[in-house]
Amino acid sequence: MCDINRRGFMVGCSAAIAGLAGSRFNTLAFAQSGGVAASETMVVIFLRGGIDGLSLIPPIGGTDRGHYETARPGLQIPLTGPDAALALEGQFGLHPGAAPLLDLYQNGDLAFVTATGLTEATRSHFDSMEFMELGTPGIKTTPTGWLTRHLQTSAGLPPEIIMPSLAMGDLQQASLRGDRDTVNLVDPDIFAFTTGPWRWRPAQRASLRRMYGADDSVLHVTGTKALDALDIVELFVTDDYTPANGAAYPSTDFGEHLSVIAQMIKLDLGLHVATLDLGGWDTHDSQSYWIPILIDDLSRSLNAFYTDLNGAGATNYTDRLTVVVMSEFGRRFVQNNDDGTDHGHGNLMMVLGGNVNGGQIHGTWPGLAPGQLFEGLDLAVTTDYRQVLSEILIRRLGNNRIGDIFPCYGDYSPLGIVSGLDLPPDYGACSSLFSDGFETGTSAAWHYSLPL
């Protein structure tokens, strides 16, 4: 075990991690090392399955309301009655189950961006998710995710961080693909070396450090990182986390994952990027049953997370927090015959944080008239999802290496979703990266073949 108390010294622990233990409560060090951006945390939430954005912020006025009611006879959010839409802004309302989001919106911390998405024309879940998370629309063989490349190219980060990135969930998200410094876990309480005959656990763990440290294959490198992750959780994370400011997380996986992220932020381990998912949005049927449940989980969890981190003075973490919520696509404008909606195109994004220009809906609304729909079927995409993420990267995280993070994306301009310092985007060279770097790397890292 990484055992400090019983033996008086660390057995099996990474000495480097132990050495950093003393410096962790020093946000100033980050600020001096890399400027404000280095102490920022970005949380990326992916709503798997394709959320029906038109249920979360439905049109409540204008001609689009008429189109909406025609297209969604059984699924529309009504204007009156107990389930009526909440007023949001102008022609748009908010799902009645999303009241916890309305609080954040009205406080100016939450913004929506409408009609975002991939400019690639695909209605495939799996293509869309890979394109978005790898940051290379049209290409799925990219061996690293967009967040991986952000972490690799960010000039503002200090050279050593205890936990630069955290992937909540069974598996590491594709946006962090290939990142070997990420801690991936579901529940810190069971992320521990606490099985097997206890007497020999420290010796096993010390042996594993040497075994995995003896070579540099993907398996060895990731094994060492898994041992580091065990050390980190054991050294820093306590079992009994109490949320602050009266925050009440729902007892859902999503709520619990967000509470773990909040705990890690407060521990000052240098957490710069965190990823997590909320699935179940592929509502081809029974949408009127599922959407309220999902929106309730999303809304209450986000509200609890923000409340938890939104204390005063030294307990305020939201001034260096940006949460972005995205999904692979929106859903078909016209509902199907099964109380559901099929795959569509344009969708909303949400951005939450202390430096968000919230309380407003950003982006360009393309309209819902037949001639305004993408292929006559779906909400159109007027804002490339990369534009939203690039603004957060530049203005909040201080990283302008857009060409590395989103290769071949070249027409960034800020929408004004967040405040921060503008840097000229560095688009790099589009084609050479792909021909030299990406395509060949994938198999080379893994493939091993004896001479035939």
Next chain:
Amino acid sequence: MRSSNRVDLPLPAAPSGMPTPASVGVIALNRMAFGPAAGDLAAFNALAGDDDSRLQAYVDQQLNPAGINDAAADARIASSGFSTLDKTLPQLWADHVVADPPWETRIRPVVETQLATFIRAVYSRRQLFEVLVEFWHDHFSVFGWEFYEAPAWVHYDRDVIRAHTLGNFRQLLEANAKSTDMLIYLDNWVSSQDGPNENYAREVMELHTLGAGGYFGTIPRSSVPDGPGGVKAGFVEEDVFSVARCLTGWSLSADPYWDLDSGNGTYLYRANWHDNSAKNVLGVDLPANQPAEKDGQDVLDILANHPTTARHICYKLCRRLIGDFPPDSVVDTAAAVFLAQSSAPDQIARVVRTILLSNEFRTTWGSKVKRPFEIVASAMRAGTMNFLFSEFDDDTGTFEWLYYNTGQRLFGWHPPNGYPDVGEAWVSSGPRVMSWRLTNWLVDVRDDFDTYRLDAFTQTPPGVRSANDLADYWIDRILGRPMSVSDRQEVVDLMAQGFNPTFDLPLDTDSDLRERLQSMVGLIFMSPEFLWR
């Protein structure tokens, strides 16, 4: 922790640290089986005088599962107290849906299928069959732990997946299209001409047949290049819409139609729900008013016999059986067999045989890593673990919980694309640490008589008592090949604890030493070498 030597360019880690090359026997037992059980390598080597003949004999043997006596695994299943595995679909529906039993009874069919799957992976001698059952479950992935999916799970596993695992792909595809679980999971059971549901129609092309590589997006069908026989090379959105219409009316028994509890769970074609208009699928005209089911049957014919499907299925089979990035050569060879044998009742077996007897199969090693299911199955096989997978055994509950946390719960992947089958998806700290937890628990759990369920001492020959010998015996037993010198030394050192590793240890009289031996075996299970395939 973040290392200080950051790179500026977004390049992946350089290839290095490759594993020790393995013998053909080790390759076969790790990739067409869930790892070698005690005696498996010796049996493989005794099949013939040279590796080529041994592999051929082993492949022939494994592709004829009915010819393999599997009484031991059958007996374990028979004695586990299962009550649902022999029920017909209508019985399952009556007992676990219509009767509206408590949740634990409702999902018993998927619980018991899960436990039986573990039993077979660990104890069955029909190992290739089990490997391919897992493959098809991933390929036709359905989330099984759901309200209406769980009760019929025995049927899905037994009558759909297992019944066709080595059979004909077209028949497998149709059985799948008409299966209770797939009809419900991807919504086709409610799809009617009034508003076709596109869910299954899209995934049957993108996931089950043509593959994402055959998806041309939203361009007009006329812009897709022609393939052989005037069939388009792939599908576009128009095809998703038209296939959805072709499959309208492929539904389930129920009256009223929306109340699944009023039916018996079986497939029902609803002619009055079917869209009878003329359609075009991948460039093929389907006339209006075809006979019952004909539109859908035509779609399955077009898809099952399409060269893009052949390549997609064979690519995935090669990725499962050979490596994460299989060479084109073997994929193309297998795809040619897939197409040439499209009518053969044993089409899949012939394709698999082609792959397993390829040069690529026997010469590739370490291009795959074990997923959690393979980690746990291979550890239990190597250690001849005596484990009762039964709902009535407390240790099974602990096992299920520990296994659940590895991230590969059986039939537990929510989206329809199945668990990822490339190493990159499984190397993060979550599955790694959770797998370590599970295998280290396996070497520590004891039965009611305080005997280790994976009892290393009683399986160690009497003459093997020094730390050196114990390490070498168990490394060979578990891996069938040597470890690196430094890794072996770690295993020796754990056992020796500073004493002379050539001295015999009094295991027979010292239970603390036997406990140390358990941990030494556990260390091998957690080592990097154990994870290569």
